[in-house]
Amino acid sequence: MPEQIVRCLKANPQARLRLYCFPYAGGGGWTFTSWTRDLPGDVRDQTELWAITVPGRERGASERRFGSIGELAKAVCAEIGPGPQWPCAFFGHSMGALLGFEVARRLEASLAGGPVHLIVSGYPAPQLPDRIPAVHNKPDAAILRRLRQLGGTPDAVLDDPELRDLMLEMLRADLELCETYKYHDQEPLGCSMTAFGGNDDPHVRADELSHWREQTSSAFTMRTFPGGHFYLETARLLFLRVLGRELAEVMLRTAAGKS
Numbered sequence: 303m304p305e306q307i308v309r310c311l312k313a314n315p316q317a318r319l320r321l322y323c324f325p326y327a328g329g330g331g332w333t334f335t336s337w338t339r340d341l342p343g344d345v346r347d348q349t350e351l352w353a354i355t356v357p358g359r360e361r362g363a364s365e366r367r368f369g370s371i372g373e374l375a376k377a378v379c380a381e382i383g384p385g386p387q388w389p390c391a392f393f394g395h396s397m398g399a400l401l402g403f404e405v406a407r408r409l410e411a412s413l414a415g416g417p418v419h420l421i422v423s424g425y426p427a428p429q430l431p432d433r434i435p436a437v438h439n440k441p442d443a444a445i446l447r448r449l450r451q452l453g454g455t456p457d458a459v460l461d462d463p464e465l466r467d468l469m470l471e472m473l474r475a476d477l478e479l480c481e482t483y484k485y486h487d488q489e490p491l492g493c494s495m496t497a498f499g500g501n502d503d504p505h506v507r508a509d510e511l512s513h514w515r516e517q518t519s520s521a522f523t524m525r526t527f528p529g530g531h532f533y534l535e536t537a538r539l540l541f542l543r544v545l546g547r548e549l550a551e552v553m554l555r556t557a558a559g560k561s
Contacts, residue, residue: 308354325354371404382414389556422495
């Protein structure tokens with residue numbers, strides 16, 4: 303039986319907004335589990351969190367490989383279904399930003415309709431040429447250097463041969479999805495969009511974040527945080543507070559009938 307990709311982290315029948323969370327390369331659904339308790343209370347009470355898990359991440363998971371971001375996005379759309387029961391928003395960090403963007407594109411192009419808001423984090427606008435050299439087809443040492451540059455991976459993991467080898471296998475597969483991605487020009491998304499990033503992220507400059515505005519015909523905002531690529535952990539309290547405010551504003555606009 304195929305491994306489930308889209309999972310509810312905590313059911314909330316009273317929710318006014320469903321938030322789909324897309325993980326970074328090497329990440330999984332566990333990345334967002336703590337948000338079910340750590341988001342600001344008023345927003346948490348009105349939001350139902352769902353997480354996208356790339357197959358092969360969870361314990362006991364079966365092997366199921368995807369050859370491209372587009373192929374994975376198609377599978378995610380199939381599990382999200384023909385239309386949400388209530389408005390939904392997307393949040394994606396790093397690889398998750400790219401995947402969330404492609405899922406939003408596909409849903410908007412279908413009869414299902416897409417998210418009312420897309421939050422992209424820690425990833426350059428997809429129409430820009432790649433500035434960072436690919437490493438998915440390089441020796442393990444090159445990927446480990448990239449990991450140490452980005453931060454966010456505990457030394458205990460990098461120094462443990464068994465954990466390191468497991469992580470490298472997943473990370474190499476995810477990096478291949480991102481580094482072989484081919485952008486195709488089409489109409490901008492109709493939903494509003496926010497771009498988040500870290501002030502000191504060496505792999506995503508502020509101008510590369512700002513170009514996301516070209517991917518929406520609706521409202522666009524941008525916010526940077528102190529920290530590097532994993533600012534959402536090093537500046538966690540500030541990040542969750544700002545994210546909560548974003549989601550609260552989305553719910554207010556949705557209730558007022560605005561996109």
